[in-house]
Amino acid sequence: MQESYTRRLIKGTLASMSTSETLTRNTVSSNNLLLKNAPKTTGIVHIGLGNFHRAHLAVYTAIAMEKTGGDWGICAYSMRNSKLVADMKAQDNLYSVLEIGPDTESAFIPGVHTRCLVGIEDLEELLTLIAEPATKIVSLTITEAGYYISQLSNGLNFSHPDIQNDLAGKSPKTIYGIVCTALAKRVRNGAGPITIMSCDNISENGTKCRQLFMDFLSQQEGKNELLEFFSESVSFPNSMVDRIVPGTESIHIDLALSRLHLTDSIPVPAEKFSMWAIEDNFAAGRPTWEEAGAIFTSEIEKFEVMKLRLLNGAHSLLAYLGALSSCETIPSSRFTPLIERALRKALYEEYLPSLEMPSGINADSYIDQLFARWSNTKLGDKTSRVGSDGSTKLPQRISVPALRALALGKDPKMMALTVAAWLQCISPMQGFEPGEYAREMKDPAREKIALLASNSSDVGSFVDKFFKESEIFSAELANSAHFVNLTARYAQVIFEQGISAAIQEALG
Numbered sequence: 001m002q003e004s005y006t007r008r009l010i011k012g013t014l015a016s017m018s019t020s021e022t023l024t025r026n027t028v029s030s031n032n033l034l035l036k037n038a039p040k041t042t043g044i045v046h047i048g049l050g051n052f053h054r055a056h057l058a059v060y061t062a063i064a065m066e067k068t069g070g071d072w073g074i075c076a077y078s079m080r081n082s083k084l085v086a087d088m089k090a091q092d093n094l095y096s097v098l099e100i101g102p103d104t105e106s107a108f109i110p111g112v113h114t115r116c117l118v119g120i121e122d123l124e125e126l127l128t129l130i131a132e133p134a135t136k137i138v139s140l141t142i143t144e145a146g147y148y149i150s151q152l153s154n155g156l157n158f159s160h161p162d163i164q165n166d167l168a169g170k171s172p173k174t175i176y177g178i179v180c181t182a183l184a185k186r187v188r189n190g191a192g193p194i195t196i197m198s199c200d201n202i203s204e205n206g207t208k209c210r211q212l213f214m215d216f217l218s219q220q221e222g223k224n225e226l227l228e229f230f231s232e233s234v235s236f237p238n239s240m241v242d243r244i245v246p247g248t249e250s251i252h253i254d255l256a257l258s259r260l261h262l263t264d265s266i267p268v269p270a271e272k273f274s275m276w277a278i279e280d281n282f283a284a285g286r287p288t289w290e291e292a293g294a295i296f297t298s299e300i301e302k303f304e305v306m307k308l309r310l311l312n313g314a315h316s317l318l319a320y321l322g323a324l325s326s327c328e329t330i331p332s333s334r335f336t337p338l339i340e341r342a343l344r345k346a347l348y349e350e351y352l353p354s355l356e357m358p359s360g361i362n363a364d365s366y367i368d369q370l371f372a373r374w375s376n377t378k379l380g381d382k383t384s385r386v387g388s389d390g391s392t393k394l395p396q397r398i399s400v401p402a403l404r405a406l407a408l409g410k411d412p413k414m415m416a417l418t419v420a421a422w423l424q425c426i427s428p429m430q431g432f433e434p435g436e437y438a439r440e441m442k443d444p445a446r447e448k449i450a451l452l453a454s455n456s457s458d459v460g461s462f463v464d465k466f467f468k469e470s471e472i473f474s475a476e477l478a479n480s481a482h483f484v485n486l487t488a489r490y491a492q493v494i495f496e497q498g499i500s501a502a503i504q505e506a507l508g
């Protein structure tokens with residue numbers, strides 16, 4: 001369905017336009033490139049205006065609008081990316097999604113954004129909008145880090161300064177402060193029920209998000225009315241979102257120009273594949289996303305676990321083993337024979353036995369499809385993108401399956417190797433050079449872990465300290481001497497003999 005939509009738009013390529021023009025409502029409307037049913041009213045407020053949102057939720061919503069209409073325009077808010085918001089505004093909130101793959105290179109324009117807001121300067125407007133009756137959904141792509149989960153309590157990380165700031169009632173810095181302030185206004189307005197929809201890679205993202213909001217509210221006095229509203233009028237659907245969406249580079253601007261004959265300064269590159277499985281639990285209605293291929297299912301947990309472990313868990317392995325092997329991109333890592341062997345072992349011997357596939361999805365076909373997606377050399381997804389923020393991603397991907405393997409008396413070698421390689425990427429011990437792609441990886445815990453490394457006399461004691469003191473993995477995994485020793489062993493081999501020797505050892 002998405003394809004026919006894309007084709008309709010691509011056929012209308014603006015061959016006659018001069019290349020000096022920018023993509024705006026005027027330059028594209030006369031060419032029939034805009035949505036037939038472009039929404040005028042905002043029904044969804046989205047927090048986290050990044051490439052993933054622009055190539056996933058925005059696309060599903062655009063296709064649903066095209067098919068069945070509705071007041072589901074999206075107002076997108078970015079916490080801090082004022083450049084992107086300024087660029088969106090300069091293009092009348094329009095941009096192109098570039099589908100890039102071995103057999104496709106096309107562009108289309110999901111014109112569903114009604115406005116874009118940013119930072120503290122637009123905060124009041126954001127709060128007012130969430131409190132309006134026309135707003136039915138608050139959706140989130142704030143990355144794993146944006147939820148402030150404590151791996152120790154498995155609840156909200158109350159000791160984080162941003163959470164303390166919001167609990168103190170200061171100008172909010174997190175979704176908890178923002179959404180709770182807005183919903184208190186909504187209660188006063190009598191604006192009715194609303195859905196909070198997490199679109200991030202968190203296991204049981206809806207249920208977890210609800211629990212974290214409840215944790216936040218539990219520490220605030222005089223919020224009984226709001227607590228009641230959360231219990232009775234706010235729904236939190238669980239969902240599994242999937243599309244590989246790299247960062248935008250200048251080649252993508254050139255590609256958009258060649259497709260549209262217009263300058264789009266903020267196109268989004270994406271693979272053609274897209275999947276969205278979601279629980280049908282919307283307190284105030286929703287767009288007909290099924291028209292765009294979204295799967296409404298009661299088996300959501302199986303979809304989430306399948307994707308978090310088989311795609312994301314293996315993706316992390318590709319990123320860290322790849323970066324340490326001088327691979328700039330995921331495809332170059334996937335095509336490195338030794339890494340491919342590690343990947344297959346991780347998938348078939350460690351991740352797959354830890355989960356149950358959703359009905360109708362065959363494990364072998366799903367994994368074959370993953371290999372095809374990781375082989376997308378034209379898309380060239382970067383190891384440094386996937387490898388960034390490992391401290392907030394890896395616990396979601398590794399803790400539970402590793403513990404399960406250990407309980408069955410098996411060695412989760414590839415999972416331990418992934419953690420060891422991540423540590424050597426973001427916090428190499430003195431004397432080890434991880435290479436430029438590892439150096440490009442960002443991680444909010446980098447400083448904290450680097451301090452542990454510099455206070456350790458050898459790799460073994462560093463890994464030990466890391467598990468004991470960093471609080472990044474669950475206490476249960478950190479207390480598993482077996483997992484800690486396995487990780488320390490691989491980290492040591494990487495340090496002394498390099499990544500290939502460590503992979504060989506873990507394979508052997």
Ligand code: CS2
Pocket residue numbers: 201241242243244245311312315316385386387393
């Ligand atoms: C990746 C994801 O950044 C990562 O760690 O694994 O962004 C991945 O590309 C998406 O989840 C695909 O849906």
